[in-house]
Amino acid sequence: MSKQSFAVRSMIALAIASAFPLQSALATEVEAAAEGQDTPVAGATPSTANQLETVIVTAQRRAENIKDVPMSIATIKGDKLDAVTAGAGDIRVLSGRTPSLNIESDYGRAFPRFYIRGLGNTDFDLNASQPVGYVMDDIVQENAMLKGFPIFDTDQVEVLRGPQGTLFGRNSPAGVIKFDSAKPVFKQEGYVTLGIGNYSAKNAEGAFNFPVSDTVALRFSGTSQHRDDRVHNTNPTAGKGTQDFEGYGDNAFRLQALVKPNQDFDALFNYHQRNYHGSATLFRANIIKQGTNDIVDGFDYGSYPTDGVNYQKLETKGGSIRLKYNLGDITYHSITGYEKLKFNSRADVDGGYGAVFAPPYGPGRIPFPVETADLLPNHKQFTQELRAESNYKGPLQWIGGLFYFNESIQIDSIAFDSLSPGNPQSPAYARQFQKSKSWAAFGSLNYAVSDKLKLRGGLRYTDDKKDFFASRTDFDASNTLVTVPHTLSSKTHNVSWDLSGTYELDKNTNLFARAATGYRAPSMQGRLSALTDVPTQAGAEKALSFEAGIKQDLFDRRARLSAAVFQYRVKDKQLTAGSGTVNMNRLINADKVTGQGIELDLQANLGYGFSGSAGYSFNDTEIKDKNVRVQYCGNVANNAGMGCTPTNAPAPGFPGYSLIDGNDLPRAPRHQANFTLKYSTEVANGELYALTDWTYRSKYNFFLYTATEYTAKPLTEGGLRVGYKWGDGKYEVAAFGRNITNKIVLLSAIEFDNLTGMLNEPRTYGATFKMNF
Secondary structure, three states, X not given: OOHHHHHHHHHHHHHHHHHOHHHHHHXXXXXXXHOOOOOOEOOEOOHHHXXXXXXXXXOOOOOEEHXXXXXXXXXEOXXXXXXXXXXXXXXXXXXXXXXXXXXXXXXXXXXXXXXXXXXXXXXXXOOOOOOEEEEEOOEEOOOHHHOOOOOOOEEEEEEEEXXXXXXXXXXXXXXXXXXXXXXXXXOOEEEEEEXXXXXXXXXEEEEEEEEOOOXXXXXXXXXXXXXXXXXXXXXXXXXXOOOEEOOEEEEEEEEEEEEEEEOOXXXXXXXXXXXXXXXXOOOXXXXXXXXXXXXXXXXXXXXXXXXXXXXXXXXXXXXXXXXXXXXXOEEEEXXXXXXXXXXXXXXXXXXXXXXXXXEEEEOOOOOOOOEEEEEEEEEEEEEEEEEEEEOOOOOEEEEEEEEXXXXXXXXXXXXXXXXXXOOOOOOOEEEEEEEEEEEEEEEEEEEEOOOXXXXXXXXXXXXXXXXXXXXXXXXXXXXXXXXXXXXXXXXXXXXXXXXXXXXXXXXXXXXXXXXXXXXXXXXXXXXXXXXXXXXXXXXXXXXXXXXXXXXXXXXXXXXEEEEEEEEEEEXXXXXXXXXXXXXXXXXXXXXXXXXXXXXXXXXXXXXXXXXXXXXXXXXXEEXXXXXXXXXXXXXXXXXXXXXXXXXXXXXXXXXXXXXXXXXXXXXXXXXXXXXXXXEEEEEOOEEEEEEEEEEEEOOEEOOOXXXXXXXXXXXXXXXXXXXXXXOOOOEEEEEEEEOOOOOOOEEEEEOOOOOEEEEOOOOEEEEEEEEEO
């Protein structure tokens, strides 16, 4: 490399160092090298020993170097994934670990909700659709209850930002989260990890891979995660209610069989199952100090006075068959998947005990008692994909395929009152049935215009049909038990497309640009709480997105930078509003939602035993509809001055309603940042290491409207893992801490009753032992 060229590289390094303090050590090392100084690296002598590994992704349904894929992608794997999941953290621990990714839940470990670039869905009903697709081992997981499967024996997590409407299809206008499990291999290997932690946490994870013959290999992996209750019911009148909360048992396993009789054909069979039991999320009444977004004075995380029963049970089972046949210049794929689940959750939604008309009550004022159970007694999902792809030499490559989706759901909602006789309360209940069918045809072309310029384009036609039935059984005005039914249906079709390209500026630098569309099928909801309630429907939404960026290897591949700018528009955006009077969602469409921002990712081996990563995203979202309005502060009439403080303009002629034109999307922080730093060194024929990881996110609105009380504070959380490996990496012992500063803030709220909020996880810590074999 010429001196001039090296000087340019050094200037780039220093510029990046100014934006990323993590990089400053590496920039110094490069300057030293330019002056002919030695730059020793702990544990290695050749410079190639510190090069970053090549990251292979399947975001475009082919195995490719992440640098060559013309879209904004991030991966989570290896040490970073091990660190954030230490202590059996569920999938929400991935929130903020890559730019523009947020994950939260009103159901705890069972029902995660994903947001990419601010686009998500706050709907808490059990048939809620999300604009972020979730794909586990090539099978789309549509229902939110399927998306919380524990993270274990995972090869890699891919976060695909922006619409994925061509190759992944419906309900992915925001992006896709893609999980790939470790696959069977033809050698004997495995590992066992045992862990303990505070709150009497006990965790075990392991995998065992072994070849049955030259053509068959099996891999069994599983996890068992347990924690004792850490919150106590301090209400002396709650003899009928649950006494302790927030413990859980979460057991899951995966069995895979790979059959490979020759080099041209293989079949992969997958069966997986999860059994979870624990506490539903605690809704804490009057936890927000009115007129602020502070937690009330004297708050005690370990106390929760309530008169309700609280439990949560989830069982999921699923399987898939993936066939791959290489026939000369074309490879054929068949992917068949089946998933089913059962779910039962009961919680004291009013977040306290008693009611204003039946003292004693508390904490604070309880306008009315609300204790409900939601059940998914019947859920089934079937998917089938047939795909062919070219693999011959030449500038033109292609993929084409067909996809079929069929899902049926039953949802039961039942009212309880632990302090009153007769539970469930009277014969009243609500019921929903939903059947969804979809099929699609898709294809994409890749064309190498030259050695430096490569173009891609894709097209997908989708046909969707959904039938929905909701009913309420209750006593009418004449005290007669009646059932009031409602039906909704929709049939829609859509054409999605994408066009993208990469240009190789030099052997280490690729520029990319992408335009893409996405589509979310119509949604329907009907958790009917009274005979007069009616279900609501939101029409299909369509997204158009543009992005451009750079992917660059730096300093002899010891650092990697990815940067992107993007802008999108979603027409007829589906939004979830509270009903204002009962614990029920109301679906609406806004004319348009826009978003724009930037994303930066950096990984680096810094030398002297240090390595790390840093990321940042800015997401500016805006609802654009001058006529859309939502009721604010929940049940305003019953709250009698104890509700929230709205800050939006009131809707003229509609008392208690706010206009939301110009608002950010809910649960969409504008700023997110993440940082990791690892140090390792040789000690006594082993490796001693320390890894710290931090995330930051700025404030966000809980709901579509803005209110002083319903604004999340900024949150910075950190983790630490210190460990020692020996025996050529066969053994490892580590200590860890999560949320090490014990920062506790409000994450969300229930708006229909009173100032009832939900909190993040407190500090956890523990130790693990791992053995590889």
